[in-house]
Amino acid sequence: MTTKKLELATLGGGCFWCIEAILKEIKGVEKIVSGYTGGTVPGTPTYKEVCSGLTGHAEVVQVTFDANIISYKDLLVVFMTSHDPTTLNRQGGDIGTQYRSVIYYHNDSQKQIAEIVTKEMAQYYENPIVTEISEIGVFHSAEAYHQDYYANNTTQGYCSAVITPKLSKLRKMHADKLK
Template identity: 60%
Template sequence: MSKINQATLGAGCFWCVETFFNEVSGIHKAISGYSGGKVPGTPTYREICSGLTGHAEVVRIEYDAEIISFEEILHIFYTAHDPTTLNRQGADVGTQYRSVIFYHNEEQHEIAKNITAAVQESMTQTIVTEISPLINYFDAEDYHQNYYKQNPEQGYCAMVVRPKLERLRKLYADKLKK
């Protein structure tokens, strides 16, 4: 019997993170969304891109904890982006692109702190990943879901998402769905 859990992570543009995690064994689905903002209701993508809502682009991952652990997900997360750049991933700049782990419970909070400390030991620059309780989460608009799969030749997808995806596929070939 599977034990389905959730993880919510921000690592820059959600298209990259969602695309890769949907290929990982044990992940039932990865959904692009927004979280962490103080603005009530559900702001639009345009409002979130302004950086004024406080929301980050995130991916909500539903996973089978008997196949992949939260710890393994965090290790993948830390190699999927640069956790040492504050409010930036490549050309994407602003608090909406921050590196963040939104924990769902105290166990995830402790694991996130421990994994972050362990990863920090092997890094020369300081990790700036925010570790915060999950607040104000909502799914992104439908057109953001499976964006790369539907638009592989779109400029950003071809120049940014595809190279990241290819690198992650090589690094985690043993973790991909068959």
């Protein structure tokens, strides 16, 4: 039996509910925590404060994954194809810096891989990729009701209108990577 090789990835691509729901379906993903990072204000921000756009934080997910099952590079490819990395501070109707496309790296290797993936993915998009690549700072877990949000609220309007179609796209594009 192979020992698990657990690593962390921290990603933001619009509302954290969307990214969490998508990445939960990927083989090798062990745990996902929705939260906030990248801000400039002290203390632990609240959802309301982050939504104001004044804290500088992004809505992100922190993903614990087994690198023996899915590589960081493959995880980033799934991420980059599950949102629009060409729109600055916007994903659909979600507008503001808190919804920016961002990869927060945890080490130099992740930074290099993120740079490679964004360059490789550029050929698939008509517009330039604007995904920010930044070193991880302090990560703050979001409030409990944001965790596992889609699974607990599948019939909620936003979930059925925005997340469910993204999951359908994921299942077509990355069927080989699903649990």
